Amino acid sequence: MNQESLGFIFINACFINNFVLAYFLGICPFLGVSGSIATASRMGAAVTFVMLISSICAFGIHTLLVAIDAPYLELISYIVVIASTVQTVEMFIKKVSPTLFRQLGIFLPLITTNCAILGLALFQTNRGYNFVQCLVYALGAGAGFTIAIVIMAGLREELDLSDVPGVVRGTALALMLAGLLSLTFTGFAGLGG
């Protein structure tokens, strides 16, 4: 399959190079908010949404910075613009749809400093994607994050019911689970290649 094709970009971001399990981006919410499937899927939706917005922003900034020839400002402008955009979107949603705000509310500000969001902006710049490719890449990355965190939440819900030695409980066990999941996702490596 063509490396540049939209389908490949989506599958690549979603499965082969899953943001959480292959690039280790967004580990904090992955471990912190994966207590129940319902919360996890909402978190996934919020992340996907922010990824789409910040991907559009990053594309705009990159085009502008190339035009004025100031690549060293890239990182600073990315983080500032992404943070303020998310803040604006948050206020907008609060005004327009209080229901949606209650669903995403707590997570939106948390996501701003999520490394997966900035990572996405940096990767799409490095690979020189065009506008449509950027959108598909963001969508794939968001879907990949959602899949990973929902599977993790499912595993942890089961784990709560099982008899585990007290000393292993908590982060150590969650990391072991994540390791197994990550190995499983390594199996996707040949996909679409």
Next chain:
Amino acid sequence: MSTSNIAPAGSNPVMDTDAFIKGLWRENPVFVQVLGMCPVLAVSNTAINALAMGVAATFVLVMSSTLVSLFRNFIPKQVRIASFILIIATFVTIVDFLIQAISLDVHKALGAFIALIVVNCIILGRAEAFASKNSLGKSILDALGMGVGFTFALLCLGIVREVLGAGTLFDIPVLGDGFQAWSIMLLPGGGFFTLGAWLLVFSIMRERKKNKAVAK
């Protein structure tokens, strides 16, 4: 913020060393506070990468803590987080170009993770929780302690993963020719397993200590 917020203990040498030591062990950012996981897992596949990442993060941590502490009385409270992020992003950009100038190989190996130091929660956490409230000297010591603690944790992972995954340490073979490398340790999964194992070691140690204290 008034000057009365600065702890008078800042002039006490015992307290000063404590600000440094606590980051190393008791409040180790990775093993105890479980912060800044992304770079810890991603770049700890070899000891050299781990060391480079640790030094880069320590530099950013110390420099941004210095600046935040110097400006702590001038930054309005409402925009403090945004200002901290700007300060941190400036130093990360400097480090990015510095590493590129010093060693292109290391820069390639660390990739986007140098830029991602910006969103490392340890750095913003120290700026918010310590440097914005304490005097310059204490803030620098605290940042240095946290940075060295972070580097120590990265090295713990990097050494285990490189020795088991490639049979080398800092590119020098250590396990002899007969050793069959565990390539799983270099895969992303190996990172999760190694960190999980280290956390397990630490929680067993804590449990032992607690039991001893109870027995007394």
